[in-house]
Amino acid sequence: MEFWTGLYLLSFLNIACCLPESSYTVHLNKRSFIDAENDCRPGGFLTNIPNAKEMEKILKTIWDKNNKTANSFWIGLKKDIGTCVRPDLPLKGFKWTVDNTIQSDVTKWKTEPLGTCTDARCGLLLVEYGESGVTSSRFLDATCRKEHPFICKRNIKVECPRPDISGTHDIIQRSNDPFTREIVCSSGANFTLACSKDLVWTVVGNENMNISQLCQECKKGYSRDSSGNCVVVNKCEESKPCDGSKPPTTDLTPVKPNVNTGKSVLTKPTSLPDDVRMNDTDVHVEESAGDVSNIIVPAIIALLIFIVLLVIVAAIVKGCLRRRSRNLAQRKAEAVALNGSSSMEKVNEKEET
Structure with missing residues (x-):
């Protein structure tokens, strides 16, 4: 029994000795009390000051920041709504x-x-500077909505996990910034990653980008832009063939007539791969010849219509001529019956004229 008790005690002492020592960080960017609390997370909080030893460490951290312009800092001291100020208590x-x-x-x-x-009030640490350090420190209350620099306390080591990125790449960590990484892909592309408060890596400037694909090679004819997206290679920007006296090249070959249909079609580009889709225009490439029947059938129909029209016109003309001959014969018969042959001769002379 004594053996196990001694073993437990030894284990407890080892754990106590190995606990990480608290560290403090001074932030000069001004925040409201609530925003300052959020900025201290994860793994930290607005500092408390339980004793003189902790106060000494905090004041040294403020002095090491080497900035004498900030004199008031949010600390983790607060009185909530509904709690009254108590002048008889040390923390009031x-x-x-x-x-x-x-x-x-x-x-x-x-x-x-x-x-x-009835009002929430938050605590500030006020300091005064001397030639070799902070000479004095006091507490002061203020409305929690005001913005001040703040001091965070950390007693655990918090790090983002190693970024999970496919493809050949190097990861560069800044010595003074554990929450930033520089990614250099084998292709030469560079990206900056930032660790969020949820311990998730994101691409600076494009937080929605999937970092696992940053260094994956794009399809032929594509390259990655600064945001990590695969985009069509711009030949003019890449090799500068459009500079000087050279005429600008296009992604399409010259227009050629289709021998079967008589239509002009655009042939497929010879310089771009099959899987490259042209994004800047809505030009569609006609790849197959048209059906010959698409021309023959309309031509036959037009010819039939023309023949029918000719037949109709001929029938109308023939009918008119027949009616005219009939009327002429009738007039001759009437003239002979009434006036005899002399009248008939007049009729003939009239017709000749």
Whole structure:
């Protein structure tokens, strides 16, 4: 029993000794209290200051930042709506947001917090600088909507997992920025990745891009742009054949007549692969000859219509001539019956004239 007790105690001491030491980061970009809390995540929080030793580390971190323009920083000190200010308490009714405790050995306030129970108030750390470091520090309350620099505390090591990228590539990590990676593909393409708060890598400038495909080779005739998308190769930009006195080349061969249909068609491009689709125009390439019947049938129909029209015209003319001959014969017969042969001669003379 004593053996197991000693073993448990030794294990506990090993765990305690190996716990990572807390670290602090000073952020000079101004945020509201809630935004500052979010920026400290994941793996961190707005710092608490439970004792003088922690205060000393924080003040040293502020001084090492080498920026004397910022004098007030959000820390994880807050009084929620419905909680009243308590002048008799060291933290005046405020609590550390990380664990809702009120413990602190350093409770110097510049002024008494605003005595209210109906408004939320948040805590600032005010500092003054000297020649060799921070000379003084005090607490001050303010409305949580105001924007100030802030101090984060981390006691665990948080890193994004290694980016999962297909294809040959190199990953370059900046020594002072664990949340950024530079990706250099074998093709020479470069991309910058940023680690989000959810520990997910995204391409800077194109957050929706699938990073796993960044270094995959595109199909023939395509290349990757700066966002990692496969786009059609622009020959004029790639080899500059359009500069100088050379005429600009096109992706289509000259227009040739189709011997079967008589139509002019565009032949397939000889320089681009079959799987390249032309994006800039709606030109469709006619690849097969037209059906001969498409010409013969309309021609036959037109010829038949022409013949029918000729027959109709001929019938009309013939009918008119027949009617005229009939009328003439009738007039001659009437003239002979009434006036005899002399009248007939007159009729004939009239017709001759």
